[in-house]
Amino acid sequence: MTQLHGWLILDxxxxxxxTQAVGAVKRNLREGGYxxxxxxxxxxxxxxxxxxxxxALGEATKLAGRMLDASKVYEFTVQFGEETDTLDTEGEVIxxxxxxxxxxxxxxxxxxxxxxxxxVPPSYSAVKIDGRRAYDRARAGEDVAMQARRVTVHDxxxxxxxxxxxxxxxxxxxxxxGRLGPFDPTAPLELADxxxxxxxxxxGTYIRSLARDIARALGTVGHVTYLRxxxxxxxxxxxxxxxxxxxxxxxGARLEDHLLPLEAGLDGIPAxxxxxxxxxxxxxxxxxxxxxxxxxxxxxxxxxxxxALMEVTAGTAKxxxxxxxxxxxx
Numbered sequence: 001m002t003q004l005h006g007w008l009i010l011d012x013x014x015x016x017x018x019t020q021a022v023g024a025v026k027r028n029l030r031e032g033g034y035x036x037x038x039x040x041x042x043x044x045x046x047x048x049x050x051x052x053x054x055x056a057l058g059e060a061t062k063l064a065g066r067m068l069d070a071s072k073v074y075e076f077t078v079q080f081g082e083e084t085d086t087l088d089t090e091g092e093v094i095x096x097x098x099x100x101x102x103x104x105x106x107x108x109x110x111x112x113x114x115x116x117x118x119x120v121p122p123s124y125s126a127v128k129i130d131g132r133r134a135y136d137r138a139r140a141g142e143d144v145a146m147q148a149r150r151v152t153v154h155d156x157x158x159x160x161x162x163x164x165x166x167x168x169x170x171x172x173x174x175x176x177x178g179r180l181g182p183f184d185p186t187a188p189l190e191l192a193d194x195x196x197x198x199x200x201x202x203x204g205t206y207i208r209s210l211a212r213d214i215a216r217a218l219g220t221v222g223h224v225t226y227l228r229x230x231x232x233x234x235x236x237x238x239x240x241x242x243x244x245x246x247x248x249x250x251x252g253a254r255l256e257d258h259l260l261p262l263e264a265g266l267d268g269i270p271a272x273x274x275x276x277x278x279x280x281x282x283x284x285x286x287x288x289x290x291x292x293x294x295x296x297x298x299x300x301x302x303x304x305x306x307x308a309l310m311e312v313t314a315g316t317a318k319x320x321x322x323x324x325x326x327x328x329x330x
Contacts, residue, residue, distance in 0.1 A: 004029070004037045005058035005325055007260040011240035012053040018044045024243065025055050028250030042067025042265070043232055044126070048088055051075075051229035052237050059306075059323040060262045067265060069203050070233030075159055076224055077196045078211040083221035085138070086124040087208035091223075101218035102189035103158075109217055110156045110197075118148045119209050152202035153210070159196040194225065234267030235260075262306050262323065263299055271299045274307060282308050288317040302327060 012021050018041050026039050040061040042054035051074075056064045080100055084091030121127050123144040124135045137144050199210060208224050215222030230237045241258050249255050263271070270293070278288060279302040293312045297320070300307045309321040 003035055003058055003325075004255070004259070005262050005323075006060055007042075007235070007262070007264055008055040008057065008246070008255075008258060009235050009240040009260065010053045010055055010246065011237065011242050012045050012050055013243055014050045015047055016243070017047045018053060021053055022055065024246060025057075028246050029057075029255075031250035032252060032255065034255065040064045043070070043072070045229055046088075046227070048090060049227040049229060052232045052235055052240050053229070054232055054235050054265070056265070057259070058262075059325055060265060062321045062323065063262070063265045063309075067233050071154060071200060071202055072205075072229055072233075073198065073200045073231035074207050075196065075198050075226075075228045075230050076207050076211065077194055077226035078215060078222045079194045079225045080192065080215055080218075080220050080222045082223060083212060083215070084223045086223075087122045087212050088224045088227070091124065095221045097220040099218075099220040100191040100193055101220060103192045103195070104189060105218055106192055106195050106214075107158060109214065110158070112217065113210065113214060114153050114156050116150055116152050119151050119206065119213070120146050120148045121206050122146070122208050122212075125206060149204060151205040153199060153205065154202070155198075155200040156210075157198055159198045196226070198230075200231075234264065262325075263301075266297075266299050266309065269297050269299050269309075271301050272310075274300050274302050276302070279307055282310070282319060283322065285319050285322065289315060291315050291317045293317075 010021055022039050022041050029037055037057050038061050040056045042056055042064045045053050054067055081097055082093045083095040085094050123138040127134045134144050207227055211222055211224045282300050291312050295313055298310055300310050305325050305327055306323045308319045310317040311320050
């Protein structure tokens with residue numbers, strides 16, 4: 001049987017863990033009659049979250065670590081008025097507030113959470129403290145002291161459905177909702193019981209912590225009630241398949257209609273074509289010299305077959321990750 005190498009982008013439903021998603025892919029490939037394939041995921045997505053979960057097959061699993069380092073984009077809803085110990089709907093309420101912030105205040109404060117910021121991860125997170133996961137310590141009733149870390153929020157803005165349809169609002173006040181008349185400055189401010197935001201963040205950023213800190217900065221408390229990853233590295237939600245579609249593959253539907261090539265996970269990295277002699281050298285892990293490329297990563301290929309991810313320094317290319325894909329692969 002032909003070995004599988006590439007990416008399946010799963011639209012993970014709420015309630016399914018990332019490890020369970022990998023198991024579902026393995027099961028459907030087996031039931032669909034495909035060759036035994038190594039499977040891994042490119043970035044954990046909490047069971048309560050949904051959306052883009054890149055699943056690596058075969059030699060693409062060697063790129064899963066790079067996907068963990070990639071930036072992500074999330075859409076999430078902050079419910080104001082209650083903070084929970086898990087900072088989402090699963091936990092117990094630990095703080096309440098009757099204060100609801102004006103939408104204009106939410107808009108105004110978001111720039112303060114954009115750029116490089118310090119963030120304290122949730123107590124219920126996978127961060128290890130003295131060798132144990134923080135959530136294991138928290139569930140055992142321990143008082144978990146989380147250390148602040150520096151993360152980057154590349155972009156943070158209020159989600160507006162009209163923007164998604166191409167009807168961008170020219171002003172945060174371009175709405176009559178909650179006002180006496182069109183743009184009446186004497187009308188009461190529209191208060192937000194909840195708000196949906198879109199955040200483009202670096203690895204290590206916790207959306208639940210971001211929601212907590214935004215709410216507190218607005219003089220209230222809050223927690224996440226909805227969390228969807230809409231982009232992971234180069235992979236977008238319009239490339240993702242549902243669990244139902246995955247199950248259809250297990251029943252005989254064409255996997256090829258949904259499998260993305262290995263190099264799809266290397267978006268933005270230039271490709272370099274190798275001659276047969278150089279391809280053999282690279283497969284043996286040897287260094288190539290006299291490369292006419294600027295310093296950085298490149299994908300070395302023999303025809304359509306990825307051979308290795310290489311790092312170029314001063315005209316010399318060294319193998320970072322070699323791919324064991326036969327020349328006969330298509």
